[in-house]
Amino acid sequence: MTDDVREALRGVAASELLLVALDFDGTLAPLEDEPMEARMLPAARIAVDALIAAPETFVAFVSGRSLTDLRIIAEHRDDSRVLLAGSHGAEFWVPGVGPIVHADDPADAALRDALRSRAEAATAHLDGVWIEPKTFGLGVHTRKATPEAAEAANRLVDAMVQAEAPNWRRRTGHNIVEYAFRQEGKDSAVAELRERVGASSVLFAGDDTTDEDALRSLGPQDLGVHVGDRDTAATLSVPDIPALAALLSDLAAERTAARE
Structure with missing residues (x-):
């Protein structure tokens, strides 16, 4: 750890009540061609478990995945102490409470189903x-598609959503474009x-463009960490998942030591 990283960790480690909020895909788990095969790296799981055990510390996974899918890939059990925010913050799972989903207009769900079916038909070839x-x-x-097929798929679905659901939120990520009738973001x-x-302080870590909303929303008492090497609003950057796991393990140790 460099002195700058050590100082940044020391600041959040000393906070009264810390929330460690983590993106999942690309941050704790490698990106997979088959998205439902994603699982946390062992080092990341060890770090998460250490943070859960640290005093006055909450851990949350914040993902664009649906809550159902996030629970599967995170191997999240009903007795887990990890909070979840799925669908970019439109769904939550809280220990002792269970799932929390904000109410929706049935017309939105009907349009979702219609557009989904049309998108499948339009891109089947x-x-x-x-x-x-x-x-x-x-x-x-489009992770497994050629650049030409990816461009064609995005163009087709973009036009479809723009024509029928112009107020939907559009997000881009690693080889994915997402459309949603809910406007919540990771911020x-x-x-x-x-x-x-x-929480009196938050550490948020993520790797994708959709994580930048959360990183930009953090205050001076918080810490943002980017996994990767692109431009980011994060205070710190680490090169990969093992490096983040090491940082989180160091944070758990600092957090525990600060409370002894």
Whole structure:
């Protein structure tokens, strides 16, 4: 650890009540061609477990995945102490409470289903393109597609959504474009989690463009960490998942030592 990283960790480690909010795909688990095969690296799981055991510390996973899918890939059990924010903060799972989903207009769900079916039909001829059902919309996955097929799929679905659901939120990520009738982002997810647990400081870590909303929302008492090497609003950057796992393990140790 450099002196700058050590000083940044020491600041959040000494906070009265800490929320560690973590993106999942690309942050704790490697990106997979088959998205439902994603699982935390062992080092990341060890670090998460250490943080859960640290005093006055809450851990949350904040993901664009639906809550159902996030629970599967995170191997999240009913007795878990990890909070979840799925669908970019439109769904939550809280220990001792269970799932919390904000109410929706049935017309939105009907339009979601119609657009999803039309997107599947419109892109069926494009190899490597997969339309992911999402609780509040759909995702266009192109990780296994050629650049030409990816461009065609995104163009087709973009035009479809713009014509029939121009107010839907559009997000881009690693080989995916997501569309949702809900407007929540990871910034609002972190804000709701912060309020729910009463955190005095937040550490948020993520790797994708959708994580930048949360990183930009952090205050001076918080710490943002980016996994990767692109431009970011994060205070710190680490090169990969093992490096983040090492940082989180160091944070758990600092957090425990600060409370002894």
